[in-house]
Amino acid sequence: MLHPRYIRYIKQALLFAVIWLLFGFVYSMIEQGILGNLDYYPSTKNRYDFNSSLIYSSFGSFLIGFIHGWVEVSWLNKKFGKNPLWVKIVLKTLFYLLFIILFLSILSLAINSNRFDASLLSPEVIQSFWLFIGNFSFWSVVVFIGFGLTVAMLFAELASYLGDNIFLNFLFGKYHTPRKEIRIFMFLDMKSSTTIAEKIGHAKYFELLKDCYADMSNAILETSGEIYQYVGDEIVVSWPEKTGLYKNNCIECFSLITKTFEKRKNHYTQKYGDVPLFKAGFHVGLVTTGEIGVVKKEIIYTGDILNTTARIQGECNTYKTVVLISEQLVSKLDCNESFWFKKVAKLQLRGKMELIQLYTLD
Template structure:
């Protein structure tokens, strides 16, 4: 049974947080080892010290704590604080995690004392050593250190959300530090009658519409492994590496899932804005050069004729009264089972192009979204 993409994303985030905590936990143990030297007793508490056991307990404890934080962030806090400013997120979430951290470290401290003394965790001697420990600075120094790790993990998570899922990893690993050529699929998705809608709503309410509109696309894009390349006003550009986009027709399923989600939330759009946004999309596949640009502000960009062609294909949707137009280049690569849903509309010479391209109209078989 294949794991749902949403849950894969949760596990990846939990694992990332776990590894960050684990790394800093090991660093803490190494610094502590250097400070303790050959000592086997903590000077401030009188508790026993053993480097190997410290590595074991702190390493495992840090990884588990980080994993829990990552899971809470992905499953709960991300949506709960979606519209809040960064400072508010760090303050409120930091306070929550600080309380959680104190409880967690208290549990670890009692477990270690219970192990060393070979007594029950609820034995008066174990609890006595624990209360001595939390009443002294060493315990709070650990809290301060852990709070710093927590803040770093939260900040990196927010940066990842701001620059795009996967982009931070690419920047960190330097994947596109040197430009590379690759085959990618692009979907240019544009809201219909956006100018008329903006005039009727006013720019502030129109902006709120765009925020809600794009937020409902997020799960669909992530579930189909898409990467948001750009927001251009009322247009969003989504991209897939060749293999990922073609697998199970992920690139086409993305439009289906977006349509289903918007349809499911028709009532919300109607109550807030008096309309339900409609949209059209153009698809194309081809070679691009991908690389980092910029000094003051770095960005990963794609260059190649495929982007202009995909944009022109999307612009032809009105001409053919189509929700979706797909290039013949892409259709040839999709799973054969989906070909029955496509109708060839012609081989037009797109604006600014020297060669005509076969275009196919797609009418997806939509089903109501069940929620996620």
């Protein structure tokens, strides 16, 4: 199977590809509407055929959109990740403007080579290419695709603010009607956060949180986790049951996060004077998932599992451990040489008679 990080890249790149495909299709339809029954372009006298134009535009747009998306999510986002949104858009637009001109030049040569049934470097193909480059029609295409490019980048930025899965769920209305599902939750909280904030100051503490959440990202992506909420120094990560249980993804996520901070301890010690430690609570159960809100919409989860998981995480200090897991989840996990579970205590939930057996990682 592909690494979850690359699966995410492919999904994001496909979003770009679909947007470009739509713009390519719309352009072909507008072009046909303007040219009507003409079998040539009036400005360049090049031959025109609607079917071949539609195929080239659609296929070329999809392909270049996917390449654009892959470059964007795997490279450029990292380069401009710390810049304000407007700076990112301007710098990326300048970069892609050159890219677009190069792409259109190659596409024009390929189309003319096919229409003239000649090689790419034949005189008639080159002459037709220069006529196209020097004509307003070429620059109108640049502007049209540039607009599509900006829309694709704005959609990508919007998806990054909401979260990829949440954006797609909104787009396709997956939770427009509330539905029930079994999910695994991890409530991850920084130990001694109040003491750290008082020690280093609230401005620097905020920088610490940004660094922590950034360093957690790879672990969450590698284990197919979905970030549900940031609540101050607490982060809530969720998995559909099948995904979270696959290769113990949910527990592996906490393990990878712990290893990440161990590797980065010099960075945190030098910059903040201390290495942050996190405690986690895990639980699995039934939630109702759906869209809510009018002025501001969100996809939220409701159910006892959320309060229970928060309560489990809150007991970490009581039992002097960094991770507590409910028996319901332990019974579904694969106990192997990587993870051993040890009984800790039974938790009494407020207003309920049942006790929840808690485990920790041994």
